Amino acid sequence: MAELGAALGGPARAAAAGPAPLVKPQVGRDEWILRLGLVVIGGYLLIALALPLMVMLSKSFQRREEFVGLANYVQYFSTPSLFASIQNSFSVAIVSTLITVPLAFLYAYALTRSAMPGKGLFKTIALIPILMPSLLPGIGLVYLFGNQGLIKGLLFGHKIYGPIGIVMAEVFFTFPHAMLILLTALSLADARLYEAAVSLRAKPARIFRTVTLPGVRYGLISATFVVFTMVITDFGAPKVIGGQYNVLATDVYKQVIGQQNFEMGATVSVLLLLPAVLAFLVDQVAQRRQVALLSARAVPLVPAPARRFDLIMLACCSAIGVYLVAIVAVSQFAAVVKFFPYNLALTLSHYDFDRLGVGGWKSYGNSIHLALYTAVIGTGVVFVGAYLVEKGRGFRLGRQVFQFLAMVPLAVPGMVLGLAYIFFFNDPRNPLSGLYRTMPILVINTIAHFYTVGHLTGITALKQMDPEFETVSASLRQPVYKVFGRVTVPVCLPAILDTAIYMFVNAMTTVSGVVFLWGPNTELASITVLDLDDAGQTASAAAMAMMIIYTNLGARVLHIALARWLERRTQAWRRR
Amino acid sequence: MVSGPAVTSPREGRAPYLRIEQLSKQFGAFIALRDISLEVFEGEFVCFLGPSGCGKTTLLRAIAGLDIQTRGRVVQAGRDVSALPPGRRDFGIVFQSYALFPNLTVARNVAYGLENRRMGKAETARRVQELLALVGLPEQGPKYPAQLSGGQQQRVALARALATSPKLLLLDEPLSALDAKVRVYLRHEIRELQRRLGVTTIMVTHDQEEALTMADRIVVMNQGVIEQVGSPLDIYRQPASAFVAEFIGTMNFLSGRMVAAGAAQVGEVELAVEAEGVPVGRDVTLAIRPEDISVDRPAAAGGNVLEATVDTVSFLGAFYRVDVVCDRADKARLHVDIAAERVHHLGLAVGQRRTIGLPTEHVRVYPPSRVHG
Numbered sequence: 036m037a038e039l040g041a042a043l044g045g046p047a048r049a050a051a052a053g054p055a056p057l058v059k060p061q062v063g064r065d066e067w068i069l070r071l072g073l074v075v076i077g078g079y080l081l082i083a084l085a086l087p088l089m090v091m092l093s094k095s096f097q098r099r100e101e102f103v104g105l106a107n108y109v110q111y112f113s114t115p116s117l118f119a120s121i122q123n124s125f126s127v128a129i130v131s132t133l134i135t136v137p138l139a140f141l142y143a144y145a146l147t148r149s150a151m152p153g154k155g156l157f158k159t160i161a162l163i164p165i166l167m168p169s170l171l172p173g174i175g176l177v178y179l180f181g182n183q184g185l186i187k188g189l190l191f192g193h194k195i196y197g198p199i200g201i202v203m204a205e206v207f208f209t210f211p212h213a214m215l216i217l218l219t220a221l222s223l224a225d226a227r228l229y230e231a232a233v234s235l236r237a238k239p240a241r242i243f244r245t246v247t248l249p250g251v252r253y254g255l256i257s258a259t260f261v262v263f264t265m266v267i268t269d270f271g272a273p274k275v276i277g278g279q280y281n282v283l284a285t286d287v288y289k290q291v292i293g294q295q296n297f298e299m300g301a302t303v304s305v306l307l308l309l310p311a312v313l314a315f316l317v318d319q320v321a322q323r324r325q326v327a328l329l330s331a332r333a334v335p336l337v338p339a340p341a342r343r344f345d346l347i348m349l350a351c352c353s354a355i356g357v358y359l360v361a362i363v364a365v366s367q368f369a370a371v372v373k374f375f376p377y378n379l380a381l382t383l384s385h386y387d388f389d390r391l392g393v394g395g396w397k398s399y400g401n402s403i404h405l406a407l408y409t410a411v412i413g414t415g416v417v418f419v420g421a422y423l424v425e426k427g428r429g430f431r432l433g434r435q436v437f438q439f440l441a442m443v444p445l446a447v448p449g450m451v452l453g454l455a456y457i458f459f460f461n462d463p464r465n466p467l468s469g470l471y472r473t474m475p476i477l478v479i480n481t482i483a484h485f486y487t488v489g490h491l492t493g494i495t496a497l498k499q500m501d502p503e504f505e506t507v508s509a510s511l512r513q514p515v516y517k518v519f520g521r522v523t524v525p526v527c528l529p530a531i532l533d534t535a536i537y538m539f540v541n542a543m544t545t546v547s548g549v550v551f552l553w554g555p556n557t558e559l560a561s562i563t564v565l566d567l568d569d570a571g572q573t574a575s576a577a578a579m580a581m582m583i584i585y586t587n588l589g590a591r592v593l594h595i596a597l598a599r600w601l602e603r604r605t606q607a608w609r610r611r
Numbered sequence: 612m613v614s615g616p617a618v619t620s621p622r623e624g625r626a627p628y629l630r631i632e633q634l635s636k637q638f639g640a641f642i643a644l645r646d647i648s649l650e651v652f653e654g655e656f657v658c659f660l661g662p663s664g665c666g667k668t669t670l671l672r673a674i675a676g677l678d679i680q681t682r683g684r685v686v687q688a689g690r691d692v693s694a695l696p697p698g699r700r701d702f703g704i705v706f707q708s709y710a711l712f713p714n715l716t717v718a719r720n721v722a723y724g725l726e727n728r729r730m731g732k733a734e735t736a737r738r739v740q741e742l743l744a745l746v747g748l749p750e751q752g753p754k755y756p757a758q759l760s761g762g763q764q765q766r767v768a769l770a771r772a773l774a775t776s777p778k779l780l781l782l783d784e785p786l787s788a789l790d791a792k793v794r795v796y797l798r799h800e801i802r803e804l805q806r807r808l809g810v811t812t813i814m815v816t817h818d819q820e821e822a823l824t825m826a827d828r829i830v831v832m833n834q835g836v837i838e839q840v841g842s843p844l845d846i847y848r849q850p851a852s853a854f855v856a857e858f859i860g861t862m863n864f865l866s867g868r869m870v871a872a873g874a875a876q877v878g879e880v881e882l883a884v885e886a887e888g889v890p891v892g893r894d895v896t897l898a899i900r901p902e903d904i905s906v907d908r909p910a911a912a913g914g915n916v917l918e919a920t921v922d923t924v925s926f927l928g929a930f931y932r933v934d935v936v937c938d939r940a941d942k943a944r945l946h947v948d949i950a951a952e953r954v955h956h957l958g959l960a961v962g963q964r965r966t967i968g969l970p971t972e973h974v975r976v977y978p979p980s981r982v983h984g
Contacts, residue, residue, distance in 0.1 A: 054633070054635070054646075054682055055632065055633035055634070055635070055646075055682040055683040055684065056682065057681065057682055058679055058680055058681065058682060058683070058684075058693050058694050059694060060676075060679040060694050060696070061694045061695055061696060061699075062696070063695075063696025063697075063698050063699060064696075064698070065696070065698060066696065501706075501708050501710045503706045503708060503710035504710055504712065506675075506677055506697065506704065506706075506710070507704065507706070507710045507771070507772075508723070509696070509697040509698040510675065510697055510698075510700075510702055510703060510704045510772070510777075511703075511723055511724030511771070511774070511775055512698055512724065512775065513723065513724065513726065513727070514698075517726075517727075518712075521712070521715070521723075522712045522713075522714060522715070525714045526713060526714050605714065607755050607757075607758070608713050608714050608755035608756070608757050608758075609713070609757070
């Protein structure tokens with residue numbers, strides 16, 4: 036038993052004469068490519084996001100290029116007319132949230148937990164507001180409840196112009212976003228929990244309280260903060276229907292466009308940024324928790340028909356659906372009649388935008404251009420960026436910084452970003468200042484503004500890919516761009532298409548992001564809606580807004596057709 | 612159990628194909644590998660075997676350049692590849708997940724590594740066909756991976772890894788995702804293929820049966836160090852440490868103390884053991900396999916005879932596992948494996964008192980250890 040001594044001394048080991056030297060791994064070609072990509076797209080995010088925001092922050096501490104500390108903030112809080120806006124913004128945001136989230140919950144609950152008919156139709160109707168600028172609900176509400184409104188009697192003498200109108204418009208505008216979040220949360224239910232509750236003889240109210248609500252609590256938190264953020268940062272609705280009721284977003288606009296007081300604009304922007312960032316952080320935490328609730332072995336819940344309950348749900352959804360449809364329908368109707376509501380003769384004269392001395396049809400063309408550029412370039416940039424973060428190896432710090440930058444846009448209101456661009460790109464010392472008021476800057480801004488959602492979509496899709504694809508490809512001595520082009524992109528194509536349509540639709544509808552950035556040759560359709568409404572050409576404003584909706588609708592239909600075709604073509608290799 | 616390939620020694624007089632020298636890997640404060648040295652010879656089939664978290668996959672990934680070691684060298688075919696990225700090393704790899712490209716057909720998966728190699732279309736197609744035939748899937752080229760069974764997918768992954776004729780094949784738990792029958796069949800298939808191609812192969816597994824049946828040599832790892840390197844027979848018959856003894860197969864352990872040269876005391880019983888150089892008075896752990904304990908002819912056990920009570924008798928198919936309690940040896944409980952016919956012949960029954968023998972040559976001596984409590 037020769038090895039016994041060694042056995043008693045523990046496992047055999049090589050006699051080491053001190054530790055071996057540290058290994059410094061060589062960085063291969065593939066990794067250089069990945070790092071270079073990360074630096075290039077990271078550089079874009081730095082220029083399009085981080086630097087402008089930093090400049091803006093510093094401007095809020097300046098007056099005429101002089102550092103004045105907190106003087107702007109002191110002035111802001113000591114000017115009652117400005118200070119009142121904070122209170123207004125919060126009131127409107129809180130009330131809108133308190134109305135929207137329960138309605139959206141009811142709607143999503145009906146779609147997931149009842150056996151009512153017409154679910155497909157109701158789901159489609161709920162998504163309509165996503166296709167339009169936030170200016171349109173204001174216009175529609177004016178037609179319904181304004182001075183000449185069809186049903187203004189329902190307000191019992193209250194004026195639609197002001198907080199009531201803003202809240203009604205925001206409920207309309209934010210409804211689909213809250214509904215989608217809650218729909219996802221509710222559809223993740225595990226039928227086994229309900230079976231267990233029923234077998235323990237729990238009453239429906241108790242089941243709702245102990246099973247349903249806990250299951251969607253993070254969805255509710257998320258929906259609450261998303262709606263709150265959207266309302267507090269929205270510019271379109273208060274601009275159209277707010278009347279004399281000032282909110283933070285309209286203050287920024289007035290300070291900059293009306294009074295040319297850029298520093299005060301920056302100050303208000305920072306104040307607008309704070310609640311948005313706070314809401315963003317809370318939402319991040321909530322979403323992380325929601326994921327943890329997911330169980331791979333959950334059994335999907337299939338609602339059983341219950342006549343009374345289904346009818347109640349149908350009635351609730353119909354009421355909400357009528358509200359959503361009415362606002363769009365009345366806008367469309369007003370756009371094609373001579374003078375709503377007095378002369379209802381049909382006419383296309385409101386579509387003769389060129390006669391009205393604004394951007395006209397050209398601005399519609401510009402919007403299409405912007406949307407296409409944003410969809411194509413933006414989707415490419417965002418997806419490659421997500422790939423570099425998710426599949427890169429080493430260079431941890433670089434990837435973490437990138438990931439952080441990619442999340443920032445979700446917390447930054449469009450108007451704040453737009454104002455930051457003025458400071459950054461309109462500075463003659465900036466070599467990029469030639470871009471100001473051109474199409475490229477609109478594209479750069481819009482991609483940055485909507486970066487996060489595309490990034491997260493990409494990351495989610497990439498996480499579902501086998502992490503060893505890259506390894507296998509490298510062991511077969513193929514460059515990383517080959518596995519990216521041959522495997523990653525084809526497999527992720529549905530997610531890439533989703534990102535593209537998201538970018539397109541948002542580029543068509545955005546107002547707040549671009550309101551400071553367009554020039555004489557680059558006016559956009561959404562800006563034209565704003566201008567026409569400002570000029571009292573409400574019917575034409577409605578007409579242009581409807582053009583945006585139809586364009587987005589067309590894009591959606593095209594997207595669905597493409598996605599179906601893709602699914603058919605690739606079903607041979609897609610796993611069930 | 613010990614039906615693995617005969618102990619070959621392909622290493623005599625030859626330089627190793629792969630040499631690992633003093634390799635360590637740290638993840639932050641966690642030390643995943645500690646000063647590992649190992650040589651693998653050309654054409655050898657080596658298994659890294661150990662419980663999860665023992666560092667076997669980390670070692671494989673260091674060899675591939677996927678997670679390069681913190682310290683130490685990897686020398687492949689005389690070339691120091693320690694710091695090279697995976698793309699500049701020479702290996703093919705198969706993962707537990709297969710990592711087949713889902714959107715490419717089987718043929719295109721296999722051809723993936725052959726592209727950009729100045730190989731004509733016809734030549735590539737011929738090579739792909741050859742490889743698919745090699746793994747027994749000559750007709751499956753036009754299908755997509757999702758249309759194949761798990762075992763078939765595994766073989767496609769193998770064909771893809773072999774397409775570029777690598778000199779080193781790395782298999783990372785290649786059979787773990789398959790069901791038991793396919794797994795047993797593929798063990799044989801992979802081993803046959805490897806022998807035919809003569810490609811040096813390293814396989815990571817946590818399945819001892821897999822390692823025992825497939826490997827020329829097994830590297831048993833635990834907590835970032837190599838516990839033992841040896842042929843399957845060596846590892847099974849002469850485990851170098853209590854950990855190896857516990858991890859491979861079933862082992863009985865007894866706590867004792869050396870009371871004289873070649874004699875250990877367990878409870879009131881004195882047992883003859885082969886333990887040269889272990890000083891008298893030292894605590895030791897004695898180990899013996901269940902099939903080495905004799906029940907019918909205890910006298911042949913060289914004097915190590917104990918009285919024991921039969922406690923349970925479990926039928927396990929080809930044999931019975933009989934648990935006996937040795938009253939005078941600290942009430943130690945021992946597993947004894949006895950062929951089914953012998954049990955009937957002996958008329959073993961619960962509650963009987965029997966004399967059992969622990970043959971000296973089968974009793975192994977280790978330092979006192981925690982493994983058996």
